[in-house]
Amino acid sequence: MGPVFPHLHLITGGQDPLAAVAAAVAAASRLGATDRLAIQVRVEDHVTDRDAYELADAVLELCRPHGVLCLVNDRLHVALAVGADGGHVGAADLPVAAARRVLGSSAMLGATCRDADAARAARRAGASYLGVGPAFATTTKTGLPDPLGVDAIGVVAAAVPDTPIVAIGGVTAKNAAGLRAAGAAAVAVVGAIMNATDPLRATEELLEAVA
Ligand SMILES: Cc1ncc(COP(=O)(O)OP(=O)(O)O)c(N)n1
Numbered sequence: 554m555g556p557v558f559p560h561l562h563l564i565t566g567g568q569d570p571l572a573a574v575a576a577a578v579a580a581a582s583r584l585g586a587t588d589r590l591a592i593q594v595r596v597e598d599h600v601t602d603r604d605a606y607e608l609a610d611a612v613l614e615l616c617r618p619h620g621v622l623c624l625v626n627d628r629l630h631v632a633l634a635v636g637a638d639g640g641h642v643g644a645a646d647l648p649v650a651a652a653r654r655v656l657g658s659s660a661m662l663g664a665t666c667r668d669a670d671a672a673r674a675a676r677r678a679g680a681s682y683l684g685v686g687p688a689f690a691t692t693t694k695t696g697l698p699d700p701l702g703v704d705a706i707g708v709v710a711a712a713v714p715d716t717p718i719v720a721i722g723g724v725t726a727k728n729a730a731g732l733r734a735a736g737a738a739a740v741a742v743v744g745a746i747m748n749a750t751d752p753l754r755a756t757e758e759l760l761e762a763v764a
């Protein structure tokens with residue numbers, strides 16, 4: 554990863570995640586912005602560790618030659634096994650301090666939170682960045698709390714000025730700039746790219762929106 558924190562985090566999902574990841578890496582390469590893209594390998598809970606490992610290994614093969622950051626959601630043992638750059642944990646995963654012990658001090662570790670106190674606590678426990686959302690309504694993940702909206706994400710960003718905030722949930726090329734303007738260092742998307750008819754173009758539009 555270059556000296557910047559990636560502004561666009563693509564989280565895998567949908568029918569053909571590898572094709573979408575390849576398109577996203579190609580888009581970032583065309584824009585000379587591979588250090589502004591991160592890929593987070595995320596699979597549904599019913600997916601086996603073996604299948605999660607195979608996907609993560611294939612994603613890493615697409616990312617590494619271009620210096621695109623590769624993170625693994627939830628399954629930190631898979632992140633370690635494939636040699637990913639780090640992982641992301643939320644309320645149903647290892648606590649942040651435990652996750653930091655598993656990944657070691659140099660790995661990138663993201664943690665989900667929704668308010669300033671949780672953000673400060675996650676930072677103290679060792680999180681490198683914070684995933685904050687859902688920003689807007691989304692159907693990609695069920696059982697989510699009410700959307701926070703742009704202003705609430707700005708409040709969390711202001712509470713931890715030294716920690717990158719990644720806004721997630723219903724993010725599109727149209728609303729991404731507003732999240733950045735509110736203080737988010739980055740945005741994370743699933744559907745805007747994974748469900749796009751042209752994931753390469755969708756990635757270009759999102760990278761331009763968060764530049
Ligand atoms: C960047 C980013 N932010 C939040 C999440 C959500 O993680 P989590 O709360 O662990 O929920 P699942 O993704 O595991 O369903 C994320 N993955 N990435």
Ligand SMILES: Cc1ncsc1CCOP(=O)(O)O
Nearest residue numbers: 691693694722723742743744
């Ligand atoms: C995993 C996750 N956590 C909070 S919202 C979300 C899904 C985001 O998907 P989309 O970008 O399609 O709204």
Ligand SMILES: [Mg+2]
Nearest residue numbers: 627642643646
């Ligand atoms: Mg999780």
